[in-house]
Amino acid sequence: MQSAQCSGRTLRFGFFEVDLRASELRKHGIRIKVQEQPFHILTLLLERSGDIVTREELRQKLWPAHTFVDFDRSLNKAMTKLRAALADSPESPRYIETLHRRGYRFLAPITPIREDPAESHANFNHAALERAAASLENDQSQDHPKTGFLLSHPRPPATWTWFSLLLGTSTVLVCLTALFLLRVNHSIALGSSFGNLNPRRSVAVLGFRNLSGDSQEAWLSTALSDWLTTELSAGEQLRTIPSESVARMKIELSLPNVDSLGAASLSRIRKNLGTDLVVVGSYAILGEQSHGQIRLDLQLQDTQSGETVDAISETGTESRLFDLVSRAGEHLRDKLGIRAVTREEAAALAVALPSNTEAARLYSEGLAKLRVFDALAAHDLLLKSVAKESNYALSHAALATAWGQLGYDENAKAEAKKAFDLSANLSRAERLLVEGRYRETAREWGKAIEIYRALSEFFPD
Structure with missing residues (x-):
């Protein structure tokens, strides 16, 4: 990117804006928290958009001479924090490309914003009014210098009016016919490729809220979610949404782990993931007197109707966590009219954990x-x-x-x-x-x- 492009106070790319003077990153106008080093990396990449910024260049900019630091580890950590802020993936990057052992390159188009939006809007309106007034005066002086009235556009002859109407109607009919034939051919093509395609119902396990508040038990949310997804996918009767897609959606929608979701949130999730159903809920460690028992509370919700289809509560121990998940999965299968897991499928599930x-x-x-x-x-x-x-x-x-x-x-x-x-x-x-x-x-x-x-x-x- 040309250095002139960075002369503006604010740069825009994708859904993001970077305020270089205030050192702020915003998404849809909302400030995103970014630490100092990741923000400096972003600034350097924006200044050289489209070009490779080497790891050595980043080292010289971020860590002055005689600074003793594990450079590779520190740079990798700063880069992962920057990618997390941008919700960017190293494997399928939208913004930052990694070039192995060389450096990084910023990919997205950048638009400089040179003026304050309110000031720019006011200037635009003022200039537009001046141009409109000048144009009006010019038209009046040329078309009707004595009366000051504007001439209307001349009407076309009646024959041209009917011809235009017939031509327009014919064009619409041709387009509709072509669209109909295209849809018929598309349906035939799909039929020949997939036969009678009958999409399975889809379900996304969104994660569970940790009621104990103990960070040492936070891993259970990921484990319970992934294992329940695996259990529901057995037999291939349901289409389960991959956990990676769920994690991306939660970042994009700023969605925390919750016990239940409202209709508006369910609609947004449906648009993002294309899922028919979601599973949400919470878990709690019941204390030492319960011998390490865990209570898992689930809700199965319909993303289209916004209704709660079922609510489940199961109790088990950490040492037999999958038994707890299996019972919850069996209950959900029964509610959805899906057959139970066979003995062979259960054996395969055990290997998958x-x-x-x-x-x-x-x-x-x-x-x-x-x-x-x-x-x-x-x-x-x-x-x-x-x-x-x-x-x-x-x-x-x-x-x-x-x-x-x-x-x-x-x-x-x-x-x-x-x-x-x-x-x-x-x-x-x-x-x-x-x-x-x-x-x-x-x-x-x-x-x-x-x-x-x-x-x-x-x-x-």
Whole structure:
């Protein structure tokens, strides 16, 4: 970007505005909290929009000479905080592209805002009035110098009026006919591709509020949400919304974990995720006297009608957490008219979850960090998780994602390979996703395309 573009006080890109003088980032006019170093990185990237800003340049700007700091770790941490503020993904960036071992590049178009909006609006109105007055005086003096009246536009002959009407009517009929034929052909094409496509009902598990307020128990929200999503997906009778999509939606809509949602919030979620149903609720640790029992309260809500379809309360222990989730899932299935999980599906579900409670906690905490683009913290937690339980495929898959976001491609490839080797007993959808990720990291693009094509064919809805 030309330096002149940064001479304005405020720059706009996407839904964001950056006030360079006040050092503020705003989204839809609302201030977004950003720490000093992430904001400085954003400023440097905006100044060089479209160009590569190297890691060395960032080091020189952010950490003066003789400053002793773990530069790589500090820069990665600042960058993940900036991406979290922008709700940007390193893997599918809208704003900041990572160039492995080189640096970063700002991608989005930037519009400078050079004036205060109120002042600009006033100036525009004043200038517009002056131009209109001058134009009016000019027209009056030329068309009717004596009377000062404006001449009306001459009316077309009657024959031209009828011709225009017939032409317009014919054009509309042709367009409607073409649209009808296009829709018929489109329906035939869909029918030949997918047969009688009958979309499954969709459900999104949005997370659960931690009533205990103890941060040590916050991981349970991620664990309970992911495990319930896995349980409901068994048998492929429901279309479950991926947890990553739910996390993105919650960032975009600034939606916290809540016990229940109103009709307006449900409508916004439906538009964002395209889901028919949502599951929300809360959990509480019942205290030492209850021997570590957990109470899980759920509500199943319809995003179209805004009604609560069902309310469930289940109690279990942390050591048998999946039993608690299974009972809740069984209740939801019964309410939705979905058949129960078979013995074979139950066995597959057990394999799809960590068997070690500490590994499950670390894995869930790592996923939560990944979903807010804090790859550095996620990496540390997931390393500990795979150390606790080395044969859990999805921990390796998540660690591969963290390595990739940090720019360590070979490490990402190695972890993705481990996940693929351990994925035989996962569900069909998870197995294909794990293999697709591995083929990508190995740059086996043809095989990756085949995997993702198979996913779309198995699940066309």
